[in-house]
Amino acid sequence: MRQGRLIATGAMLAFCLFALWQSLLLSLTDRLGPGPGFFPFWLALIGAALAVGLLITTFREPADPADAETRIMPHGAGGKRWLAIVALLAALTMVMEFTGFRIAMLVFNAALVIAMGERRWWIIAVFAVLGSYGVYYVFTTWLDVLLPVGQIGF
Amino acid sequence: MDSLGHLLQGFAAALSWYYLAYALAGCVLGTLIGVLPGLGPAAGTAILIPLTFNLDATGAIIMLSAIYYGAMYGGTITSVLINVPGEAASVVTCIDGHAMARQGRAGSALGIAAIGSFVGGVLATVALVVVAMPLATLALKFGPAEFFALMVAGLCLVVGLAGKNIVAALLMTVIGLLFAMIGLDPVRGAPRFTFGVEELYDGIGFVPVVMGLFGVAELLLAAEKRQARMIEAELKNWMPTRQEMRDCVGPIGRGTVVGFVLGLIPGVGAIVPTFMAYVIEKRVSKTPERFGKGAIEGVASAETANNAYANAAMVPLLALGIPSSPTIAVLMGAFIINGITPGPFLFQEQPALVWTVIASFFVGNALLLILNLPLVGLWAKLLKIPFSYMCTGVLIFCVVGAYGLKQSLFDVWVMLGFGIIGYLLRKLDFPIAPAILALILGPMMEKSLRTTLEISGGSFAIFLDRPVALALLTIPVIVIAFLLFKPRSLDKLRESDVD
Amino acid sequence: MLIRRRTLLAASAATAIASPAMAQNYPRRAVQLIVAFPAGGSTDVGARILAGLAEKDFGQPITVVNKGGAGGQIGFTEIARARPDGYTLGFLNLPGMNTITLDPERKAVFTIDSFIPIVNQVLDPGFIWVKGDSPYKTLAELTDAAKKNPGKISACTTGILSDDHLAILMVQEATGAEFRIVHFDGGAQQLTGVLGGHVDVAFDNVGSVFKRVGTEIRGLAVTDVVRSKFLPQVPCTKELGLITVISSSTRGVGAPKGTPADICKAVETAFLKAINSTEMKEKMDAVGLALKPMVGAEYAKYYADLQAQAKKYTEWALKMR
Numbered sequence: 001m002r003q004g005r006l007i008a009t010g011a012m013l014a015f016c017l018f019a020l021w022q023s024l025l026l027s028l029t030d031r032l033g034p035g036p037g038f039f040p041f042w043l044a045l046i047g048a049a050l051a052v053g054l055l056i057t058t059f060r061e062p063a064d065p066a067d068a069e070t071r072i073m074p075h076g077a078g079g080k081r082w083l084a085i086v087a088l089l090a091a092l093t094m095v096m097e098f099t100g101f102r103i104a105m106l107v108f109n110a111a112l113v114i115a116m117g118e119r120r121w122w123i124i125a126v127f128a129v130l131g132s133y134g135v136y137y138v139f140t141t142w143l144d145v146l147l148p149v150g151q152i153g154f
Numbered sequence: 155m156d157s158l159g160h161l162l163q164g165f166a167a168a169l170s171w172y173y174l175a176y177a178l179a180g181c182v183l184g185t186l187i188g189v190l191p192g193l194g195p196a197a198g199t200a201i202l203i204p205l206t207f208n209l210d211a212t213g214a215i216i217m218l219s220a221i222y223y224g225a226m227y228g229g230t231i232t233s234v235l236i237n238v239p240g241e242a243a244s245v246v247t248c249i250d251g252h253a254m255a256r257q258g259r260a261g262s263a264l265g266i267a268a269i270g271s272f273v274g275g276v277l278a279t280v281a282l283v284v285v286a287m288p289l290a291t292l293a294l295k296f297g298p299a300e301f302f303a304l305m306v307a308g309l310c311l312v313v314g315l316a317g318k319n320i321v322a323a324l325l326m327t328v329i330g331l332l333f334a335m336i337g338l339d340p341v342r343g344a345p346r347f348t349f350g351v352e353e354l355y356d357g358i359g360f361v362p363v364v365m366g367l368f369g370v371a372e373l374l375l376a377a378e379k380r381q382a383r384m385i386e387a388e389l390k391n392w393m394p395t396r397q398e399m400r401d402c403v404g405p406i407g408r409g410t411v412v413g414f415v416l417g418l419i420p421g422v423g424a425i426v427p428t429f430m431a432y433v434i435e436k437r438v439s440k441t442p443e444r445f446g447k448g449a450i451e452g453v454a455s456a457e458t459a460n461n462a463y464a465n466a467a468m469v470p471l472l473a474l475g476i477p478s479s480p481t482i483a484v485l486m487g488a489f490i491i492n493g494i495t496p497g498p499f500l501f502q503e504q505p506a507l508v509w510t511v512i513a514s515f516f517v518g519n520a521l522l523l524i525l526n527l528p529l530v531g532l533w534a535k536l537l538k539i540p541f542s543y544m545c546t547g548v549l550i551f552c553v554v555g556a557y558g559l560k561q562s563l564f565d566v567w568v569m570l571g572f573g574i575i576g577y578l579l580r581k582l583d584f585p586i587a588p589a590i591l592a593l594i595l596g597p598m599m600e601k602s603l604r605t606t607l608e609i610s611g612g613s614f615a616i617f618l619d620r621p622v623a624l625a626l627l628t629i630p631v632i633v634i635a636f637l638l639f640k641p642r643s644l645d646k647l648r649e650s651d652v653d
Numbered sequence: 654m655l656i657r658r659r660t661l662l663a664a665s666a667a668t669a670i671a672s673p674a675m676a677q678n679y680p681r682r683a684v685q686l687i688v689a690f691p692a693g694g695s696t697d698v699g700a701r702i703l704a705g706l707a708e709k710d711f712g713q714p715i716t717v718v719n720k721g722g723a724g725g726q727i728g729f730t731e732i733a734r735a736r737p738d739g740y741t742l743g744f745l746n747l748p749g750m751n752t753i754t755l756d757p758e759r760k761a762v763f764t765i766d767s768f769i770p771i772v773n774q775v776l777d778p779g780f781i782w783v784k785g786d787s788p789y790k791t792l793a794e795l796t797d798a799a800k801k802n803p804g805k806i807s808a809c810t811t812g813i814l815s816d817d818h819l820a821i822l823m824v825q826e827a828t829g830a831e832f833r834i835v836h837f838d839g840g841a842q843q844l845t846g847v848l849g850g851h852v853d854v855a856f857d858n859v860g861s862v863f864k865r866v867g868t869e870i871r872g873l874a875v876t877d878v879v880r881s882k883f884l885p886q887v888p889c890t891k892e893l894g895l896i897t898v899i900s901s902s903t904r905g906v907g908a909p910k911g912t913p914a915d916i917c918k919a920v921e922t923a924f925l926k927a928i929n930s931t932e933m934k935e936k937m938d939a940v941g942l943a944l945k946p947m948v949g950a951e952y953a954k955y956y957a958d959l960q961a962q963a964k965k966y967t968e969w970a971l972k973m974r
Contacts, residue, residue, distance in 0.1 A: 004582050012329060019332050022347055026339075031973075033607040033614075036339035036346055039600050040332065047328035054321050078378035085377055086574065089370075089549065093566045105553075109546055116377075116542030127543070131550045143190070143201065145558040146685065146718065197719065200692040203701070294849035338723045341836060343813055344758040352730050352762065356722030420845050474848065475865065477841050480691055487698050490940050495864045560720065601838070608835040609807055609851060 005058050013051035020044035084115035100150025105132035160505050161283060164513030167506075168216065174521075176213050177514060180220025181521045187221070188228015188240055195225035195241055196480040197559070203488045212507055214492045216514040218485055219468075223518050225481070226424075226464045227271055227526065230457060231533055234263045236384065236548050238369035240555070242360060243424035243460045245590055246432045248368055250445065250452030257448050258387035260534040262394040266402055266450055267457040268526040269394070274410045274462035275519035281414055282469050283512060290473035293418040298605040299616055301421065303626035305599035308426050310630030311433045312588040323588050330589030333358055334596025341604045353564035360594060362556040362569040367586050369552050370573025373545055375580060384544045385537045392531045394450065402454040405435050409458030416459075417466025420478035424463050425594050431459035465515060471496050472508065679739050679916050680713040686906070687735075687743035689728025691721035694839065695860050695942065696904055699775050700744050702936045703906075707927035724812050725749050726761060733763035737911035742920060745770060745907040747956065751963035752814035756971060766910065770956045771917050772924045773905030775937070776945035777858040779820045779876035780884070784847055785869050787854075792873040792893055795854060799830035808832035809852045811839050817856035819966045820876050820900035826969075827895045858902050859883055863941040876900040883941045903945070903959070905952065921948050 023044055026037030074082035088111055096104040110128040118124055139145040167173065183205075187198030202221050206214035229244035234251035247267065254263040296304075312327050336347045337357030348354040376384055394402070409431040416427040435455040436445045445452050470476040475497030477483035489496055494507065501508055539547075556569040579586055610616035617623050686704055690696045697719060704715040720728035729750055732743030745768055753761050781792060789795040799806045810817035813836045821832055835852050837843045840861040846852040848869070859875060863883040866872045872887035876898050880889045890898040906924055908917055927933055928946045937944055947955060 004578075005584075008578065008582050008584065009325075012325060015329065016332070019335075019347070026344065026346060030342070031612070033612045034604060036342055036344045040335045040346065043328050043331050043335070047325060047332060050321055050325040050328060054319075054325055057321065074374075074378045078380045081377040081380065082374055085370075085374060085545070085549070086570070089553075089566075089570050089573075092553065093563055093570065096566075097563055105550070109550065112546045112549065113542055116545055118542045123543075127546055131546065135550060135554060139554060139558065145554070146561050146716065147554070147557065148561075148563065196692050200697075200701075200719075294845060297846070297849055297851035338726070338759075340838075341813065342758060343724065343753075343756060345760055350760070352727075355730075356727045420841065474844075476844050476848075483694070483841065484692050487692075487694075490698070497865055497869070561718065605835060605837065608833070611804065611833055 002058060002061060006055065009051055009054045009058060013048055013055065016044045016047035016051055020048060081116060084112070088112050088115070096148050096150075098151050101147040102132045102136050103150065105135065108132075160509035161513060163506065164509035164511070165516075167212065167510040168513040168517050173213055173216050173510075173514065174517065176209065176217040177220045177518050177521055178525070180217040181224045181518060181525055184221035184224020184226075185228040185231075185522075185525070186224075188225040189231055190228075195222070195229075196484050198225055199481055199484045199488075203484070206488065206492065211492045211494055212510050215489060215494065215507075215511050216518070218488050219511065219515060220518040220521070222481060222485055223275065223461070223464065223515075223522055226461060227268070227522055230267045230271075231264065232551075234260055234267070234453075235533060235536060236369060236544075236551075237372040238548070238552065238555075239364050240361075241424075242594055243428055243463075245364060245368075245425060245587065246428040246456040247453055247460075249432070249587055250447075250449050250456075252368075252372075253446065253448035254450065254453065255534075255537065256385050256387060258385070258390045259448065259450075260385070260537060261389065261392040261530055262398055262450060263453050264530040264533055265392070265394045265527065266398065266454045268523055268530065269399075270402065270406045270409065270454045270458035271461035272519055272523040273406050274413055274458035274460070275465045275522075276516060277410045278414045278417065278462040278465035279512065279515045279519070282465065282472075282515075286469050286473045289418055290469050293420070293470065294474070296419045296622070297620075298602045298609060299620050299623040300626065301419075302599060302602040302606055303617070303623040304419075304422070304426070305595050305602060307626045307630045308429065308595055309592060309599070310633065311430060312591055319585075323585050326585055326589040327592045330592030331596040333363075333589075334593050335600075337597075340597060340601040341608075351564075353562060356560075357597065358568060358593070359556075359560060359562075359565050360590075361559050362565040363572050363593060364590060365552045365556050366569040366572030366574075367576035367579075367590065369548060370569060371576030371580055373548055374573060374577040376541060377545065381541050383538065383541050384548075389534055389537070392534065393527075398450045401451055404438070405431075405451040405455035406458045408434055408438070409455040410462045412455075413459035413462025413464075414466040417463040417478070418469055420470050420476050421598070422463075423479060423594070423598075424460055425591065427459040427463040428456040429591055431455040461519075465519075468515070472500065472511075475500075679919055680711060682740065683714040683716055684711070684739070685716050685718050685735075685741045687718050687720055687728050687732050687741065689720055689725035689732075689744065689746060692719045694721075695777065695858070695902075695940075696744055696746060698940055699904060699937070699942055702933065703774055703924065703927060706930060706933055707924050710926055711923040724753065724815070726753050726759060729753065729768075730762055732907070733767035733909055735909045737909045737913075739908065739912055739916035739920065742771075742906055742908050743768075745905055747903040747905075747959050748816050748819060748963040749812075749814070749902070751960050752819070752967045755964055755967040756814060765956070765960055768907040769910060769912055769917055770905060770907045770952045771948070772921050772928065773903060773945055773947035773952050773955070774924075774928055775860075775902075775904045775942050777860045777902045777904075777942055778881055778889075779816060779900040779902075780857050780859045780862065780881075780887075781820070781824075781854065781873045781876065782847075782857060782862065782866070782870045783854050783873060784850065785867075785871055787871060789854070789873065790871070792888075792890075792895075795873060796824065796828040796830040799832055800828065803831035804833050806830075806832055806854065807835050807852045808854045808856055809835040809837050809843050809846055810856055811843055811858075812836060814967060814970060816858070816900050816902045818970060819963065820856045820898065822966045822969055823876070823898040823900060824895070827897050859943070860941040874898075881943065883938075883943070903955070905947070 023037045023040035027035040028037045029035045092104050092108040106128050109131040110124050113124050113127045136147055199221055206217050229240035230247055232238045232240055233244040233247040234255050237248055237252040239245045239248050251263045336354055338355055339346055412431040413427045416422050432455055435451050436442045467478045467482055470478050471482055477486045556565045688697050688700045700717050704717050708715050720731050735741035753759050754764050783789050808821050843855050847855045859881045875881045875887050875889045877889045878891045
């Protein structure tokens with residue numbers, strides 16, 4: 001936990017330093033006071049200072065024995081579910097432009113319900129179909145929300 | 155007295171079966187828009203406008219206003235149940251509302267939200283009747299300089315949200331502000347931090363970010379714990395208990411005042427009043443440590459302020475013809491299409507219509523309460539659905555929501571990325587709400603400062619000439635300085651309080 | 654990466670689709686009409702009225718899609734990048750679109766040649782107004798004062814490099830006045846700014862405020878060669894002798910480059926019929942938007958002329974910052 005906080009704060013420090021460098025590429029002042037780089041520059045500077053401060057205070061904190069038990073990254077059987085959600089979402093977003101919303105969602109829903117431990121085929125089928133074709137119909141026909149139509153025409 | 159007479163006539167008209175039916179239909183449709191992903195209140199209201207084309211002007215406006223109120227309320231339901239705020243106004247509700255749901259108190263949270271919304275809405279409408287014109291004109295004096303000061307004050311209040319670790323809260327605020335800088339510079343139009351990616355020109359979308367940080371992160375946490383349900387606690391009660399109701403009298407009262415006052419100022423948006431009301435409650439409370447862990451006062455104050463804001467925002471519209479939020483701009487467009495141009499002359503030209511509309515605001519608020527209280531139990535039951543189904547449902551909801559608003563798959567990636575970030579931040583106990591407030595307020599703050607300087611010709615002295623701006627700027631700075639440099643003595647104070 | 658793949662696919666799809674057989678049975682499904690501004694704005698109101706009326710003859714639904722942000726740049730980019738198959742059309746806002754392509758800082762990926770202008774709907778002339786109790790009774794009084802005290806009188810636009818911004822520059826060029834230019838985001842902020850006394854004069858368009866002219870606000874001039882039918886009491890800049898101060902916001906429907914000519918023609922026929930209908934006129938009169946139907950060579954010429962005019966003033970504006 002303490003280690004995780006140190007790493008996260010370090011990442012935020014790196015982010016602020018990166019933003020600081022990027023803001024220097026923009027002009028800091030304009031004809032009337034602050035230019036495009038003004039706010040990013042000062043924010044990044046303050047952010048970096050805060051991050052350093054937080055690093056120091058976190059570092060000084062005594063190690064809490066209870067902390068060692070909470071793992072930061074997902075693990076075990078729950079970790080598999082975690083990974084299934086992230087991986088399926090990423091895959092869905094990657095293919096949706098090509099396959100369109102309906103086909104991508106059909107497979108995604110089926111895979112997700114299975115990954116979460118469902119084995120009855122008819123429940124899987126209901127989720128897959130309603131969550132893809134059903135949702136598509138409702139949103140495009142009634143609500144005027146456009147959902148992706150793939151390059152192959154679905 | 156003349157106003158009162160008009161108002162009574164207005165009630166007579168608004169309470170006819172014909173108009174009641176339209177108000178009811180509007181409330182139901184609006185709530186659905188608020189609940190459904192992919193439709194912000196502005197876009198949702200816009201797609202429903204054609205429904206009103208075949209009505210007479212009064213009927214159309216009654217229905218549109220009801221849609222507006224419904225949409226403002228709908229986001230509450232998803233916030234409490236699945237920790238997904240549909241729009242900015244519901245972010246604060248998530249903090250304690252979802253925490254309550256995790257304790258099995260979803261019914262109480264939704265119930266108090268409906269009651270608080272009703273009270274806030276009705277009181278704000280009463281105030282609208284009494285003081286609309288003078289207040290609206292006064293609110294115009296609130297220029298870019300004051301606006302900038304208000305945004306700074308709002309951001310400084312973030313520390314009020316922070317528990318022990320003020321530095322972490324401030325760091326999250328700055329990170330949120332840096333993310334808000336992505337996109338075109340508000341004055342020159344130069345791209346910043348976009349790295350040539352066109353999708354970033356309009357900035358990072360608020361909806362995909364909150365859907366990720368709140369909704370997806372919540373799912374990932376639950377999945378890792380192998381929960382059988384989204385929420386494992388038994389449902390305790392459908393309605394707020396007597397004690398809970400008593401605790402919420404103060405928060406509802408204060409929430410109404412905060413929401414109404416800030417609603418008068420065009421452009422403030424719903425998140426500032428909800429945040430301010432919440433922070434005030436936390437400061438006033440004798441047990442501030444309960445906030446963030448399921449304090450019903452937090453839900454009551456935020457939801458009341460939200461609806462008081464929504465009603466007060468009608469004041470600049472009706473009195474001056476100035477739409478103060480994108481949703482109200484859509485509403486105003488619909489008014490105009492129906493042959494009614496809001497503005498000062500409207501009260502003189504068509505008094506019967508205006509007062510019928512104001513009467514229908516009362517009716518709309520009442521209908522929303524009658525409609526929602528019985529449904530609270532039904533909504534809360536959704537939490538009994540097994541996790542595997544809920545997870546799939548919520549993810550469909552989030553994907554459609556993130557994609558639908560701008561029809562952009564890039565936003566779905568943003569949602570996924572922020573989902574993982576949100577998961578890590580939650581585990582590491584970093585506060586998320588300050589970053590979200592900063593993401594919304596950042597662009598408004600920068601733009602208003604630079605507009606102020608355009609008006610003053612580049613001179614910062616303009617802030618010294620404007621007492622309201624000066625006061626708004628200095629008070630929070632003093633508070634922050636106090637909190638930053640005296641945290642130990644404060645902690646001691648708190649500890650001794652507990653003893 | 655995402656972008657490159659999309660462009661590639663769009664390009665390959667374009668060659669496959671641009672066969673005459675496709676054009677004959679156009680439209681076979683719903684058509685998207687992209688509006689580069691948020692719901693509720695003037696462009697959106699006009700577009701929704703047009704879509705509603707054109708649908709009837711078109712035979713397929715026309716869906717208005719708001720892609721607001723970055724002064725229209727997001728939406729215009731989307732139109733330019735869309736598959737040129739006639740199923741994505743968009744509203745072209747002139748001169749806002751021109752100035753985006755002319756400002757190198759904006760790094761726009763489209764040029765004005767990325768679009769085919771099909772049919773124009775609205776020409777909303779520029780409108781200069783002050784608060785009802787302002788000391789300036791005429792445009793001449795205002796410009797004289799701004800000449801005597803350069804940089805003291807503040808004038809606001811609805812956005813940087815918008816038609817209003819160009820109109821201020823035109824007035825400055827023609828009269829020698831010098832304003833302090835303040836950029837707001839859209840009409841609502843402008844109204845708050847001027848009525849609240851934070852800014853002296855607004856450069857705006859007729860459509861957004863025409864109903865308020867009278868006690869609340871005072872109209873000084875309409876930047877057009879004729880008076881506006883909505884504001885017959887307000888002089889136009891031509892009769893005031895400012896013949897170079899001609900500015901408006903013009904909005905019409907266009908398609909991405911590469912859309913087959915017969916599809917464009919089908920769109921033109923259906924939309925033009927809707928624009929010329931009496932129902933359209935009634936609805937647009939109510940919102941104060943003046944119709945200006947233009948098609949074919951006339952619209953193309955207007956489109957090109959405007960680019961030249963916008964170029965001159967944009968370069969000037971860029972030099973000033």
